[in-house]
Amino acid sequence: MEIIWKNLGAKNNWNHERSINLEYMVRLQVVKILIKEAEHLMDYLSLVVIEINSSDGCVSVHEDTPEPLFSKIASNLEQPKAKKVSKVPSPVPTAINI
Numbered sequence: 001m002e003i004i005w006k007n008l009g010a011k012n013n014w015n016h017e018r019s020i021n022l023e024y025m026v027r028l029q030v031v032k033i034l035i036k037e038a039e040h041l042m043d044y045l046s047l048v049v050i051e052i053n054s055s056d057g058c059v060s061v062h063e064d065t066p067e068p069l070f071s072k073i074a075s076n077l078e079q080p081k082a083k084k085v086s087k088v089p090s091p092v093p094t095a096i097n098i
Contacts, residue, residue: 001027001030001045001046001048001049001050002048002049002050002062003023003026003050003051003052004049004050004051004052004062005019005052005054006051006052006053006054007054007055019054022052022057022080023052025080026050026052026059026080029077029078030045030048030050030073030077031045033072033076033077034069034072034073036076037072038072041069041072044066044069047065047069048061048065048073049062049064049065050062050065057079057080058079059077059079059080060074060077061073061074
């Protein structure tokens, strides 16, 4: 599988860790889609081309991906949800009694 990072020239707030996590999530999602739809298509995973827009994290199947891979992945591909990480510790204290 090939990942194309599309940069539209706009500055983004993506750090390296966030980019790696997004790419991992996309790769995992594509593999799950192929296994669910038709496991024999996993043999053609190297033909899949995914495009990630670095300005907003939007993911799409690139036109270089051949059919039926393109249709199966495009119809099932979900856009990644941004993780909200709370920097404020929980107000509920945690205690361990031994």
